[in-house]
Amino acid sequence: MFPFARLRELASAAGLDAVGVSRAVPVTEGQAHYLEWLAKGYHGEMHYLERNLEKRFDPTLLVPGAQSIVSVLLSYKFEGEGVWSVEPKVSRYAILRDYHNILKERLYHLLELLRTTCGNVHGRAFVDSAPFLDRYWAMRSGLGWIGQHSLLISPQLGSFTFIGALVVDIDLEATEVSVRNRCGNCNRCVEACPTGALMGRGQMDARKCIAYLTIEKKSPLTEEEQASLSGWAYGCDICQEVCPWNQRAARTRLANEVIVSRSLLNDFAVGIRSLPSESPMTRASAARLRALLVDKKSSDA
Ligand code: B12
Ligand code: SF4
Ligand code: SF4
Incomplete structure (x- = not known):
């Protein structure tokens, strides 16, 4: 089994801010929450969320032989004033080069580093793209909890983070710990x-x-x-x-991507x-x- 401490070093070398690992198994406990959300029509016109449910709940259908899911975070927490402070406002993330590209480049870099260390590794990167539950897997790998705003909060990085994942066919040491919801009485x-x-x-x-x-x-x-x-x-x-x-x-360390x-x-x-x-x-x-x-x-x- 590939040790997590070594994976963390590789993820850091690939420019990722946090990493956690889950075993690639079908999702059971998050399904009801997701299906209820769809049934209530909360997704509006985002009909793509209704499709490929089998794959969404089973990462082994997305990557043949999948054994491990590496979830990663990349912070986009800017400090001070910016285009998000003055109307008409745009979200902080929107001033950056598309995060799908930034994160995928870094995830494929991580895959290359894994290959150099472990030999033949087959894998695929997911960033808000395929039918994949980004937040669920990040939460399961111990990277944080789902806050009242429905976003994943990392105790170190907060919620201004992008989430990505690498699904690979090798056995990595899992870090699945349940992170206590620390919203407390805050609303x-x-x-x-x-x-x-x-x-x-x-x-x-x-x-x-x-x-x-x-x-x-x-x-x-x-x-x-x-x-x-x-x-x-x-x-x-x-x-x-x-x-x-x-x-x-x-x-954030992404200032050069603005x-x-x-x-x-x-x-x-x-x-x-x-x-x-x-x-x-x-x-x-x-x-x-x-x-x-x-x-x-x-x-x-
Ligand atoms: C559709 C979508 C939206 C929709 C709906 C948002 C929503 N809350 O669902 C809209 C357009 C509104 C949206 C807005 C934004 N989004 Co968006 N969005 C998505 C997308 C594509 C799918 C989310 C989804 O499936 N929602 C349906 C709900 C039911 O699923 P879910 O919340 O993921 O729930 C799962 C887990 O959280 C878990 N779960 C939740 N609660 C619990 C409780 C228990 C007990 C258990 C066991 C499990 C569990 O179970 C669910 C699985 O069944 C994801 C990318 C992806 N593929 O996942 C990005 C994603 C969620 N968005 C993201 C971002 C950055 C945003 C914005 C901040 C962008 C902006 N600044 O405008 C806003 C934030 C608004 C907000 N407060 O949520 C990031 C969030 C990063 C993070 N730290 O959490 C994601 C993950 C993209 C990414 N890869 O980085 N988004
Ligand atoms: S849920 Fe958050 S992002 Fe969406 S409108 Fe409310 S405050 Fe804005
Ligand atoms: S309830 Fe408070 S701590 Fe929790 S997500 Fe909302 S603002 Fe953050």
Whole structure:
């Protein structure tokens, strides 16, 4: 069995901030939670979440011979003021090169390092891409707990983290420990959410979440939805900004991956520049994003 201490060294060398390992077995305890969430229609128009349920609940169907799941975290916790502080706001993660690419590059680097150490290893990286339960596996590997805002909180890194995973066909020492939920009596995220998307006990109605409305919803926003955006044009960080675990968390090492500035956003808003192709904001409708950025600018004038 490959020792975890050695894996942690390799993950750090690959530029990853935290790592944990679970055995690749079918998911049992998280299934009911997920299916109930779908049944209530909380996923809105994100119909892809209804598909490939068999694979979503069984990682061995995604990677033949899978034995271990390496979950990793990468912090994007910026400190101080930024484009997320001034309206029209965009989420912190959106100013970076697309995290799917950053994390996949680092995960495949880790796979290469594993191959150099262990020989022939077959594996595949997942970052918010395939039918894979990113948060569930991260939680199971002992990286943190699911907070009231429904995000994974790492005691060291807080919740401003991206989650990725490497599913491999070798036996790695598992770190499956249950991390106690340390939200305690705090309810700040639920109280701060301006749309009522958070319903307590980690439950969320994604249809009301500003991130869903500005990024995922394909059909036009209703007037009520438009009015609920609280100055956000792309994503929303409010429930994480108020979380005490993010005040004490270590800061990001991704400053060199920032590719969008306020002036670029302003130029994009008035149509004189495009967004870099590697920006995650290219995933949203350009017309809607521009309208949200311009609307706010003209109402400020
Ligand atoms: C759909 C989606 C959304 C939707 C719905 C969000 C949601 N809460 O489900 C919308 C568009 C709203 C969204 C918004 C955001 N998202 Co998003 N999103 C996803 C996606 C693609 C799927 C999530 C999903 O399946 N939801 C359905 C619910 C039911 O599943 P789940 O919460 O994962 O629950 C599982 C576990 O948590 C576990 N579980 C939960 N509670 C409990 C309790 C017990 C007792 C047990 C046993 C298990 C358990 O069981 C479930 C499995 O059945 C994931 C990537 C992925 N493939 O997982 C990213 C992901 C969750 N998003 C992410 C991010 C960064 C965001 C935003 C912060 C972006 C932004 N700034 O705008 C916001 C945050 C909003 C919020 N408060 O959640 C990150 C979260 C990182 C983290 N630290 O947790 C992820 C993991 C992407 C990634 N790979 O980094 N997102
Ligand atoms: S991201 Fe914003 S809208 Fe979504 S749950 Fe958090 S506070 Fe509410
Ligand atoms: S704000 Fe409070 S309740 Fe919400 S996730 Fe953070 S610690 Fe938990």
